[in-house]
Amino acid sequence: MSEQLSFDLPSVPALGRADFLVAPSNAVAVAMIEAPEVDKLVLTGPEGAGKTHLAHVWAARSGAAIVAATDLTEANVPALAARPVVVEDVPEIAGDTARETALFHLHNLVLAEAHALLMTGRGPVRGWGITLPDLASRIAAARSAALETPDDTLLAAVLAKLFADRQLTPKADLIPYLVARIDRSFAAARDMVARLDAASLAQKRPVSRILASGLLDKDTADTR
Incomplete structure (x- = not known):
């Protein structure tokens, strides 16, 4: 089948609270984020987990x-400190x-x-590799909320959201x-949805199990 040129247009993720899917693997983190009084919090989890x-x-x-x-630079610290701050990907x-x-x-x-600080990063804080002792000790002293590996229900819901973010109807x-075949991670789900989107555009075919099977078969062949 001939393939058409396609444009890799970015998806637009929905990042509101109503769009975040709560499950046992992330319920504690959500509760801590929504706590009325949070002065310092660390949010950890694997890539694509929802940090x-x-x-x-x-x-x-x-x-x-x-x-x-x-x-971050020394120069932008005063302006940032004038309000609560999120610092992403600290490791x-x-x-x-x-x-x-x-x-x-x-x-x-x-x-x-008297503002609040939220820091995010992959994996447990002890593995972040921060070398400045005073900073490492302050991060370690913060309350920590971990996003865990998704179960089948959450992974299915995440896939549905990723398709919706790209305005796709599988x-x-x-x-x-x-859910039964990809790696049990948000990163794998995001990668598969992106690849299905690109393949659907290039091959002028619907986003379907048949299209996914072809991609998964190719992955298997590439690892041999």
Whole structure:
């Protein structure tokens, strides 16, 4: 079958509270995010587990600024500390003395100004690799909420949301088929939906179990 040129248009994820799917694997994290008095919180979990989504929920509730840890500098600390702050992907600055120092100063100034601080990162805090001792100890002292690996029900719901974010309507049998076959992770779900979207556009075919089967068969062949 001939393939047409396709445009890789980004999906638009829905990041409101009503769009976040609550399940046993994330219920504790959601409750902590929604607690009325949170001064310092660390949100952890695997890639694609919903950390950014929950961070946006918290930011919307608290009026917080959101900044990537890799964008932190000493110069932007005072402006950021004037309101609650979300610092995303903190492990990405592990070993970067300048940015670790900026986060340390931001941490202290935000709390001194009686604002709240939310930090996110993959995996347990003890594995973040932060080298500045004072910063590491302050992060370790924060309350921590972990997003866990999804069960079948949550993975199915996440797949449905990912399709909806891309304005795709999959065949009824597709999501159960994928739940049984893809890796049990949000990252795998996101990757598969993106690939199905691209393949559907390129091949002028509906998003279906048949299309997914072809992609999965190709993955199997590539690993041999």
